[in-house]
Amino acid sequence: MRKRVFFIFFALFIVIPIAAITSEQSDDGDITPPEPQLTISGLSTTDAPTIILNANVQDAFGQHVGGLGVDDFTLDGDLAEFARIIAVDNITDDDLPLSVVLVIDTSSSMTGTPIDTARRAATRFVDALGENDTVSLMTFDNRVTLVQDFTDDKALMREIIATFRFGGQTALYDGAVLGIEQALNAPSERRMVVLLGDGAEYGGVSETGTILPASATSRAESLRLAGVRGVPVYTIGLGFGADRSYLEALASATNGRYYESPTPETLEEIYDEIAARLRTQYIITIDADVPLDGTEYTLDLSATTPLGASNVASTTLRAPIPVPIVRTPPAPDAPLDDLTTFTFEILGDDQPLAVDVVYSRPAELFTEARDEDTLSITFDPRDLPPGEALLRVDATDNTGDATSAELRFDVAAFPAEFGVIGVPEGGQLSGIFDETATLPLSVDLQYAQTPVERVVYTVDGETVATVAEAPYAVDLPLFDTFAPQGEQTLGVRVEMASGESTTLEIPFDVSISLPPTATPSPTVTFTPTPTTEPTATPTTTFTPLPTATSTATPTLPPTDTPPPTPDIAATVQAGAPAIQSALDNIGAFSATQQAQATTDAQAELDAQATADAQAEIDAQREAERQAALDNIRATQTVVAEVRAQAELDAQATADAQA
The missing domain is CATH 2.60.40.10 (Immunoglobulins)
Known part of the structure; x- marks a missing residue:
């Protein structure tokens, strides 16, 4: 009786706490069981738009809740608008094969108890897998080694686990990346990695004291690749020297889980739990109609079970980028x-x-x-x-x-940048030049957007030269290129291969002339007028009168007195002023010519007079010359008339004398 009472009491002692754990009292006094716990334990997008989501559903005692189907799971979050659940499978219920890669740290720090415990834990893990499951073994120290490819031969795996080598440094990042790459080659679509590490990345110390990596892959790149590949990674940090932050980040990026094992003794328990979780997973297949461009979507998952609705588990789905x-x-x-x-x-x-x-x-x-x-x-x-x-x-x-x-x-098109060499200072082009004189010019090219094809020189818009080779030098004949007088514009146009051109305009003040030609002054030759010899004036002959007598002297009739003989010398003398005036005019004409010649030379030097002004000067000169000649002719006429009159008078006198 006492024994029966004891067992009843013991049963109550056990049941009451369990009831307390598994039930809650509602506001109206009803007892409700606690909600099942749903966890997302993997998400693979490698076959997108088909997405594989791994989830575990457990009751309050951590026991697997089985028998759930498509209608028992609900999607929410950003992805829900573009996705739907098309299949739900359970590894245990449906006896689905599973592929696992065991990645074990075999660096020198694992010597002794850690490596021995790791061997035992890995062996127990292999034994817990199903008959159709496959497993592969990789180790990492200085480098990553594939010890055994995927196999379902558990005896072989136990032998290999017991004999793998260890010692060296720690290529942790490469171990993670290559373990994931190995999982992608698994014979099953349900694949995962279990990674054990007891330390941080370590490849030695440099001469300056810097810790060198052992991995070829960087920390950031290994985490990026892990997230992209979509293979769940379960990480185990052994001891207090493990790189906890990296192992947690690796598990989080892959929807795996991080386990901490302070001592080797807890390793076997952790491997047992991982094996149990893997064997009780739901494999949820989702069709997601999203662009494969790396966009991230929130994904919320919940389940409805015979025990009630589960919690909501959340993760982030990143659309893969299979093509760049x-x-x-x-x-x-x-x-x-x-x-x-x-x-x-x-x-x-x-x-x-x-x-x-x-x-x-x-x-x-x-x-x-x-x-x-x-x-x-x-x-x-x-x-x-x-x-x-x-x-x-x-x-x-x-x-x-x-x-x-x-x-x-x-x-945009940019103008050429250049200068012109040889331009007279201030744009003043003046002076007396030989008729073969030239103006040498060239282009100092500082910038051209495309190659220069040619340089064109113009004067007042008219092309005077074209040059196709640098430095685009040209000798412009002065008198063939420029007008002798006035303002003119020199244009230099740089034409580029693109079809663009840039023109630089340079104003010129031109005053150029040839050297003066010595022109002899015209010599006025006067034909001497023969000087009329003056006719000798007859000398009066005095005839003695007869001595007066008493006889009356008869009165003779009066004799006509001849007209006085003209004084030719006086006449000539009287005409001398006119002659002198004519000579003066001729002299003045000669002086005018000489002065004009000087003026012409000066005009050529100054190059200021225009052609019209020169024509007026020439016309004035000709008018003065003609006036002087007319004056000479008039004077010659007067002299001739005087001479003729003198001859007539002389003849009359001679006739009278006779």
């Missing part, structure tokens, strides 16, 4: 006229990505800067030909998948 993506920056809305950088976003899961930039113009006209997910290309439009340009970026991943993206833009 190149996202172009916005095209500029105006031609490039300043230093410009275009940044392309280049994404791809299968790194590394080979990127090739193809420009429609010479490739040396830009610079590239590459970081993890972007490519920046910088252009200086002054180095580019003007007009439309095409920039294409090709990206190829390590599996050979490739994609391209194009960006079109316009490049």
Whole structure:
């Protein structure tokens, strides 16, 4: 009786606490069981748009809740709008095969108890797997070693686990990445990695005291790749020297779970729990109609069980990028006229990505800067030909998948920058020059957007020379190129291969002339007029009168007195002033000619008089010369008339004398 009472009491002692654990009292006094616990234990997007989600559903005692189907799970979050559950399987219920990669740290720090305990724990894990499950073994120290590929031969695996080597440094990051890559080659779609590590990444110490990595993969890259690959990684940190932050991040990025084992003795228990979780997972297949571009979506999952609704488990789904993506920056809305950088976003899961930039113009006209997910290309439009340009970026991943993206833009036209050598100071082109004189000019080219095809020289818009070779030198004949007088414009036009041209206009003040030609002054030759010898005036002969007598002297009739003989000398003397005036006029004419010659020479030196002014001077000169000649002729006429009159008078006198 006492024994029966004891067992009843003991049963009550056990049942009451369990009831307390498994039940809650509602506000109306009803007892409700606690909600089942749902955890997401894996998410694979490698076969997107088909998504594989691993979940565990357990009751309050941690026991697997089985028998759930498609209608018992609900999706929510960002992904719910684009996705639906199409299948639900349970590994245990449906006897589904599972593939596991065991990755074990075999560095020198694992010597002794840690490695012995790890061997035992790994062996128990293998024994807990199903008959159809496969397992692979990898170890890492200085390097990562594939000890055994996938096999379902448990005896073989036990033997290999008992004999693998250890010792060396710690290539933790490579161990994680290569373990995931091995899982991707698993014979089953339900795959995961169990990684055990007791330390941090360590490859030795440099001469400067820096800790060197043992892995070829960086910490950040290993975490990125783990998240992209979508293989759940269960991590175990053994001892207090383990890199807990990395192992937690690795488990979180892959929807796995992190376990901490302060001592080797707890390893076997942890491996047992992991094996149990893997064997009781639900495999939920989701069809997600989302672009495969790396976009992240929130995913909430809940389950309805015979024990009631579960909690809501959340994770983030990142759409995979099986083929590289190149996202172009916005095209500029105006031609490039300043230093410009275009940044392309280049994404791809299968790194590394080979990127090739193809420009429609010479490739040396830009610079590239590459970081993890972007490519920046910088252009200086002054180095580019003007007009439309095409920039294409090709990206190829390590599996050979490739994609391209194009960006079109316009490049502004820039004027050529140059100077002209040989231009007279101040634009003054003046002086007396030989008729073969030239003006040597050349171009000092500082900048041209495209190669120069030719340089054209013009004067007042008229082409005077074209040169096609640098330094584009030319000798312009002065008198064939420029008008002798006045303001004129020299144009220098640089024509480029692009069809663009730049013109520089230089104003000139021109005053040029040839040296004066010595012109002899005209000599006026006077024909001497014969001087009329004056006719001798007859001398009066006095006849003695007879002596007066008383006889009356008869009175003779009066004799006509001849007219006085003209005084030729006086006449000539009287005409002398007129003659002298004529001679003076002739002298003045000669002086005028000499002065005019001087004036002409001065005019040639100064080069100021115009052709019209010169014509007026010539006309004036001719008028003065003609007036002087007319005066001479008039004087000669007067002299001739005087001479003729004198001859007549002389003849009359002679006749009278006779």
